[in-house]
Amino acid sequence: DIQMTQSPSSLSASVGDRVTITCRANQSISNFLNWYQQKPGKAPKLLIYAAFSLQSGVPSRFSGSGSGTDFTLTISSLQLEDFASYYCQQSFSTPYTFGQGTKLEIK
Amino acid sequence: QVQLVQSGAEVKKPGASVKVSCKAFGYTFTSYYVHWVRQAPGQGLEWMGMVNPSGGSTTYAQKFQGRVTMTSDTSANTVYMEVNSLRSEDTAVHYCARIGAVSSWAFDSWGQGTLITVSS
Numbered sequence: 001d002i003q004m005t006q007s008p009s010s011l012s013a014s015v016g017d018r019v020t021i022t023c024r025a026n027q028s029i030s031n032f033l034n035w036y037q038q039k040p041g042k043a044p045k046l047l048i049y050a051a052f053s054l055q056s057g058v059p060s061r062f063s064g065s066g067s068g069t070d071f072t073l074t075i076s077s078l079q080l081e082d083f084a085s086y087y088c089q090q091s092f093s094t095p096y097t098f099g100q101g102t103k104l105e106i107k
Numbered sequence: 108q109v110q111l112v113q114s115g116a117e118v119k120k121p122g123a124s125v126k127v128s129c130k131a132f133g134y135t136f137t138s139y140y141v142h143w144v145r146q147a148p149g150q151g152l153e154w155m156g157m158v159n160p161s162g163g164s165t166t167y168a169q170k171f172q173g174r175v176t177m178t179s180d181t182s183a184n185t186v187y188m189e190v191n192s193l194r195s196e197d198t199a200v201h202y203c204a205r206i207g208a209v210s211s212w213a214f215d216s217w218g219q220g221t222l223i224t225v226s227s
Contacts, residue, residue, distance in 0.1 A: 001169075034213040036152075043202055043220055044152065049213035087152055091212040095168045096142065098152040 002027055002090050006099030012107040017078045021102045023071045023088035032092035035064055035073045038101075039084045047086075048073060078104075109133040111141075111203050111218035118224045119193050126189040127221045129203035136184040137161035139207035142214065143177065143188050145199040155201075158186055193225045 003026040013019050023033065031051035036044035046055045048064035051071060061076040075082055083106050088099040110132040117125050129141060142157040156167035158177040165177050171190075179186045190197060201221050204214035 032212060036214070038152075043204075043217035044214070045217075046213050046215050049215070050211045053211065055213075055215065089152070089214070091206065094154075094157070094166050096154045096157075098144075098154065101151045 001095055002029060002093060002097055004088055004090055004097050004099040006086075006088055006102055008102060009100060010103045010105065012105050013078055014107045015078050015080060019075045019078055019104065021073045021086055021088075021104075023066075023073070023099050025069045025071075025090055025092075028068045029090045029092035031067050032090055033064075033066065033071045034089045034091060035062075036087045036089065037082075037084050038087065044087065080106075109205075109216045111205065111216055113201075113203060113218040113221045116222040116224070118226065120227055121194055121225055123193050123225075124189060124191045125193060125223055126187055127201055127203075127223070128185050128187050129218050130183070130185045131205070132184070134205075136181060138209065139205040141177075141179070141186045142204050142206055143175075143201060144204060144214075145201045146220075147196075147199040150199075153199075155188070157206075160186060190223070193223075195225050197223060198225050199223060 005024045033051045035048040038044040047058050052064045063074050086102045112130045114128040119125050137160050140157050143155040145153050158165050160179040176189045203218040205216050
């Protein structure tokens with residue numbers, strides 16, 4: 001199975017900050033890497049697919065980069081509504097594993 | 108619009124079985140795989156398996172092999188997940204989500220989640 005390691009597991013930041021979350025796979029997954037946002041009591045929401053493509057309707061302050069084993073999600077200027085949990089997920093091969101998540105909290 | 112609508116919450120005793128449904132609206136049902144992902148209280152997301160509504164083929168995570176069955180009914184645009192021999196560790200919100208080549212192999216639509224509580 002492909003293991004996905006996300007860091008940090010939690011992060012405190014302020015509105016307007018630039019934030020980066022990293023995700024590492026233990027083998028190459030090409031660009032089969034997706035990012036999701038989850039708010040309490042809600043289903044995850046797709047933000048970025050195929051490593052860097054912005055899902056329709058997602059604000060442009062979200063961006064993704066990377067390929068192979070190392071990936072990043074960047075939020076260029078945090079807004080109040082961005083405080084949530086974030087997960088990476090690989091769709092290179094089954095089982096489609098997720099990172100352990102990053103909880104983004106208000107400083 | 109695209110929607111996945113799941114059945115309601117369930118409370119089961121250890122050793123029992125449960126069957127959860129996920130009904131698709133707003134797209135061609137057989138054009139996307141449907142996967143199941145669960146989330147235990149306060150924990151992360153765990154992939155359980157998938158079903159291809161076109162043909163019914165399945166793939167399960169190894170830890171669920173033999174205990175989980177995923178099926179589809181194309182006449183009802185609905186997929187089902189049955190979990191047998193429930194234990195307390197199965198208490199979680201279970202989500203269905205669609206994925207396919209059209210969505211570049213990302214889960215672009217999710218059900219609202221079904222809480223399964225296993226308690227004596």
